[in-house]
Amino acid sequence: MIRSLLLAGLFSAGLSAAALAQSHPPHAQPGELEVDPYTVSDANAGADPIEDADVFVAFGGEAGIARVVDGLLERVREDERIEGIFRASDWPRLRRTLIEQFCYILGGPCTYTGRDMASVHRDHGITTREFNALVENLQDAMDAEGIPFALQNRLLARLAPMHRDVVTR
Amino acid sequence: MMRLLSLLAALLVSGQAAAEDVTVRVTTPAGEPVAHAVVSLPGALPASPADVVHEMAQEDLRFDPFVLVVPQGAEVVFPNRDRVRHHVYSFARDNAFELELYGREQERSVVFDAQGNVPIGCNIHDNMIAYIRVVDTPHAVVTNADGVAVLEGVAAGPVTVWHPYANAENNRLVLDAPADGSTLDVTLDVHGRR
Ligand code: HEM
Numbered sequence: 391m392i393r394s395l396l397l398a399g400l401f402s403a404g405l406s407a408a409a410l411a412q413s414h415p416p417h418a419q420p421g422e423l424e425v426d427p428y429t430v431s432d433a434n435a436g437a438d439p440i441e442d443a444d445v446f447v448a449f450g451g452e453a454g455i456a457r458v459v460d461g462l463l464e465r466v467r468e469d470e471r472i473e474g475i476f477r478a479s480d481w482p483r484l485r486r487t488l489i490e491q492f493c494y495i496l497g498g499p500c501t502y503t504g505r506d507m508a509s510v511h512r513d514h515g516i517t518t519r520e521f522n523a524l525v526e527n528l529q530d531a532m533d534a535e536g537i538p539f540a541l542q543n544r545l546l547a548r549l550a551p552m553h554r555d556v557v558t559r
Numbered sequence: 560m561m562r563l564l565s566l567l568a569a570l571l572v573s574g575q576a577a578a579e580d581v582t583v584r585v586t587t588p589a590g591e592p593v594a595h596a597v598v599s600l601p602g603a604l605p606a607s608p609a610d611v612v613h614e615m616a617q618e619d620l621r622f623d624p625f626v627l628v629v630p631q632g633a634e635v636v637f638p639n640r641d642r643v644r645h646h647v648y649s650f651a652r653d654n655a656f657e658l659e660l661y662g663r664e665q666e667r668s669v670v671f672d673a674q675g676n677v678p679i680g681c682n683i684h685d686n687m688i689a690y691i692r693v694v695d696t697p698h699a700v701v702t703n704a705d706g707v708a709v710l711e712g713v714a715a716g717p718v719t720v721w722h723p724y725a726n727a728e729n730n731r732l733v734l735d736a737p738a739d740g741s742t743l744d745v746t747l748d749v750h751g752r753r
Binding site: 479513514 | 643663684
C-alpha cells in the first residue's frame with residue numbers, strides 16, 4: 391500500500407515535471423522562436439572561461455555585458471555588409487544567448503544555454519569578410535562602453551578561434 | 560492491393576477522358592514510377608502570358624518543386640521560406656540569373672524569356688539543385704509521384720518526355736501521341752533521383 395502510494399507520488403511528480411518542461415522547454419524562452427532540441431551545455435559556448443575575475447568586473451558585470459551586446463546588435467542591424475544575414479533572426483534569443491555566452495566566457499556567474507557555434511552558423515554561409523565585419527562592430531561596441539583595449543583583446547582572443555566553426559565559405 | 564487500386568483508378572481516368580486528353584505514365588525499365596518528368600505536346604502560346612503564378616520556393620534548404628515547367632516569357636517567383644539566406648543562380652546560356660535572397664524574403668522573381676532548360680543552384684548550399692524547363696507550348700505537365708501526367712485539351716502531335724536525369728539524347732524522348740483516350744506508357748531510364 392505504502393509502496394504503491396509512493397510510486398503514485400513519484401509518478402505524478404514525474405508527470406508534472408514533464409508538463410513543466412513542455413510549457414517551458416530549456417531550449418527556447420517565452421517570446422523566442424522554437425528551436426530543434428539540442429543538448430544544453432557550457433561547452434556549446436565554444437571557449438573556456440577567463441579565470442582572472444578582474445576581467446568580468448572591468449566589463450561592468452552582467453549589466454555591462456548586456457550593454458556591449460545591445461551595442462553590437464544595434465550596429466549589426468545597420469551594417470549593410472552583414473545585416474541581410476540577420477533579417478530573419480530571432481533577435482530576443484540572439485541577445486539572450488550572446489549575453490550568456492559573453493558572461494560565461496568572461497568568467498561571470500552565467501551558464502550558456504544556446505547551441506554550439508558550428509551548428510548554429512553552418513547554414514548561413516558566412517565568409518571571412520563577414521566575420522571580420524561582425525568583430526569590428528563588437529570592437530566599436532566595446533569602445534563605446536569604455537572597455538580598455540587590453541581587456542577587449544582578452545575577449546577577442548577567445549572568440550577568434552570560433553572562426554573555423556562560423557565561417558564556411 | 561494499392562497497386563491494383565491505382566491501376567483501376569488510372570483505367571477509370573483514361574476511360575473517362577475526352578478524346579483530346581492525353582495521359583502519359585512514365586516508368587523506369589524496372590517498373591518504378593518516374594516523377595518530375597516534363598511531358599509536353601506542341602501548341603501555340605497565347606499572345607500574353609496566362610495569369611498563373613509560377614513558384615520555385617526554398618524551404619528546409621531544398622528547392623520546391625524539383626522540376627518546374629513554365630511557358631516562355633513566364634515570371635517565376637522565388638520565395639525563400641528559410642531563415643537563412645540563399646544565393647540562387649543559373650548559368651543557363653539564355654536564362655542566366657542570380658538572386659541573393661535573404662531569410663524569409665518572398666517577393667523576388669525572374670522572367671524566363673528563352674526556351675530551354677535552366678538548371679538552378681544555390682551558391683551557399685551546394686546540395687540545393689532544381690530545374691526549370693521553359694517551353695514554347697501551353698501543353699506541358701510534370702509527372703506526379705505515380706509517374707503520371709494528364710494533359711487536357713491538346714491537339715495531335717508528338718509527345719516529348721524530358722527528365723533532368725534521363726539517359727537519353729538531350730535528356731528526352733519524342734514519341735507518337737497515343738490513340739484517342741488511351742494511356743501512353745513510356746519507359747525512361749533515369750540515373751539518380753530525388
Ligand atoms: C565569434 C563570433 C561569433 C559568436 C561568438 C556568435 C555567437 C552566436 C550565438 C550565441 C548565436 C545564437 C545561438 C542560439 O540561438 O542557440 C548565434 C547565432 C547566429 N549568428 Fe553568430 N556568432 C559569431 C559570429 C557570427 C557572424 C560573423 C555572423 C554573420 C555575419 C553570425 C550570424 C549569426 C546568425 C545569422 C545567427 C542565427 C540567428 C537566428 O537563427 O535566429 N554570427 N551566434
